[in-house]
Amino acid sequence: MEFQFVRPLSQRARQAAALTLVCLPLLCSAQGIAIAKVPAPSLAGPSLVQATKGAVFEGRGYPPNTAVSIAMQAPNGVESQFSVMVTPAGTLTYRVPSSMAGPHKLSVLDSSGKALASTNFIVTQ
The missing domain is CATH 1.20.5 (Single alpha-helices involved in coiled-coils or other helix-helix interfaces)
Known part of the structure; x- marks a missing residue:
């Protein structure tokens, strides 16, 4: 069979x-x-920043030509927010000014306050 x-x-x-x-x-x-x-929104910069020099942080993948907020949280818990315009290419640049020593958090927020991307860095003397 x-x-x-x-x-x-x-x-x-x-x-x-x-x-x-x-x-x-x-x-x-x-x-x-x-x-x-x-691409997913991103934010990048140095992990160590000298207190007297500051640093530049760059982001990619944001909606073009939109206003976003940069929120920076200092070691003492105080948060400062600054408005930044996203370029037509969907990028942004933010220069962190000189700041107090210790761990900091930098976040990009949309118009409703939702965090789109964030990064941590440490300010050294």
């Missing part, structure tokens, strides 16, 4: 399978490209 484990596919089933094999990689790559074009 002979068993046949695979049934031959009809012409319509073969065409559907071929179409799936052609289209699936295209769809996956198109989604990958769309995801790559919209």
Whole structure:
């Protein structure tokens, strides 16, 4: 007795399978490209900052031409906020002025006060 484990596919089933094999990689790559074009908001700068010099922090991935707030929390818990405009390319730059020694937190906030990105740094003497 002979068993046949695979049934031959009809012409319509073969065409559907071929179409799936052609289209699936295209769809996956198109989604990958769309995801790559919209990076998550980020904020970066030095982890150690000299108290007398300050430092520059840069951000990427923000909605272009929007106003955001930069919130800086000092070691004593006091928070200061400053308004910054995002460039047409979705980037921003903020210069941290000289500050008291200790750990600080810098955050980018949207118009509703939600943190979009943040980073920590330490000010040294």
